[in-house]
Amino acid sequence: MADVFHALDDPTRRAILDELADRDGQTLFEICGRLTTKRGLSLTRQAISQHLGVLEAAGLVHTEKRGRAKFHYFDPAPLADIARRWPVTRKA
Template identity: 70%
Template sequence: MTDDVFKALADPTRRRILDELAERDGQSLFEICTRLTTRHGLGLTRQAVSQHLAVLESAGLVRTRREGRYKFHDLDIRPLERVVARWLGHDEPETGA
């Protein structure tokens, strides 16, 4: 769990995606693709972004909801809060890898 969060945050593109969702929640895959390209100059395939979103989702940092043929993505920073509390805030003992 801890490992998933830190691994997810290890990639700069995924951090950009979190930035995007922090600025505007509930974006679809194509919206995120477009904004990564136009605003950050990243030339990525839709598949690449999709895989990044999957990583973020399995880390719990992104939550998704399906509506018709759209899938919207929402940011959830709580996993990040928990995981850094290990060294910040108070000393969280941490269980697992």
């Protein structure tokens, strides 16, 4: 669970998750392009790849290889686990 909190601590990684939530199944090239055009982030592919590695280690992203392409998918399950562990109770 600490991996999830570490992964979410970085604004670039949160932006990557937002992009995958908007359009799942993107390649590294597509993610880089969307981060540049939609969010004004100009990072190298290597930097984005390292961020994706952190997200994958935390279980927030999984990948699927098709031919030479590697597609990245958002996996919200670790976030649901956190929500179940600490349910929000509201007092009126």
